[in-house]
Amino acid sequence: MGGVTTEQQQRGLVLVVEDERAIADLVRMYLTRDGFGVHVEHDGTAGLAAAQRLRPVACVVDIALPGIAGTELCRRLRGAGDWTPVIFLTARDDEVDRIVGLELGADDYVTKPFSPRELVARVRAVLRRAGGDPGAPPPRTVGAVTLDPLRRLVSVDGAPIHLTSTEFDLLAHLMSRPGRVFTREELLASVWGYASHSGTRTVDVHVAQVRGKLGGAATLIRTVRGVGYACDD
Template sequence: MCAHVMVAEDDEKQAELVRRYLEREGHAVTLVRDGRAAIESVRRRPPDLLVLDVMMPRADGLDVLRVLRAEARELPVLMLTARSTEDDLLLGLDLGADDYMTKPYSPRELMARVRTLLRRTRLGPPADRVLSVGTLAVDPDRHEVRVDGDQVECTPGEFRILAAMAAEPDRVFTRQQLLEELHGFDRYISHRTVDVHIMNLRKKIEPAPRRPARLLTVFGVGYKLADPAKAKSAGRG
């Protein structure tokens, strides 16, 4: 699975190490040394995957992510950070990162994460139909989400979660099952990753995110995607 991977990393030795590992797996690699260069390079030639360091000159990785997601760019982003607190990591996910690794990291594990993101982004869910749950429609082929006919922009991670749940409405998914949709069997990823994606999805698909009617919490178990109209009808019955 050869791909174009951009590595935004100001540490020259670290960038060269990542480049060598990526090229060894057959990928074409573009290296950039600062945040502004990363934004400009993505605009000129969008990569299949962006490996993005948080601490960079001229614009840090979080600012880069803010700009790219504001432009509705859906490329998968793997963040590298020396900040190991949960709040810092969740902030990256909240801004639309698909995965993260804390420094120091194993290059072999980094390559495994890259393979997982590329595989899931390229294959995605089955693309033979639009998945509808009430007035929510998920189109895997076009990578589109619509609510009441209006398009909603989702990150690749958010889209994978929503597509999996839309394929089986009313099924209760555990956090672990949703993590497997995101990253496969990965013991290094926290269940809080799923919670952040769910929170962000609610902001996008719910009229009142604090009182969700579509993306529901099943306490002690996980989450499910439901049709609000059916729930109202059942309540009247």
């Protein structure tokens, strides 16, 4: 195979960990077409080592892998303080798989069979969230929580907390308009960038994760029963 192009170097390297070689080859082809460099591993143990060695810009990881499971791979990365965006591939539309993955700090998931174009779009979306916006507004503080959109940092009473890129964007969206109630469908469209038929349970899991990390400041996010969530001023 040829070397990595300049465009691929600019887009960055995506690590794909998938034991079904036909799927891995398809994902590699579409990511490469979109300008990414791609490294593929076929088991979880090798995938974890590659993630630690190569420092990819994003990881696409099957949940069911030989060696160690994709969920364990993600757990070990997060436990080591590595917040590289992770997108899980799951073999069935199993809510348990999705929730466990999201609770471990994954940024998104795609259910097999999937559209390769959709997967590439999801990768680009998590990278946009992780990369920040040079034109971002100044830091904002609500209660004990301060969020800096440009540096993508969050602190509670001055102590930093670690959020995934998706968790950060969810909190930033809620804090952008304190008191405004956002429906789950609005949050899914604005933060994740896809339609509500993808399942609003994703929003609930991420809100729970953010609340857990905010600790005593978790009351900042208010549940509006039957509607969605709001950030209290």
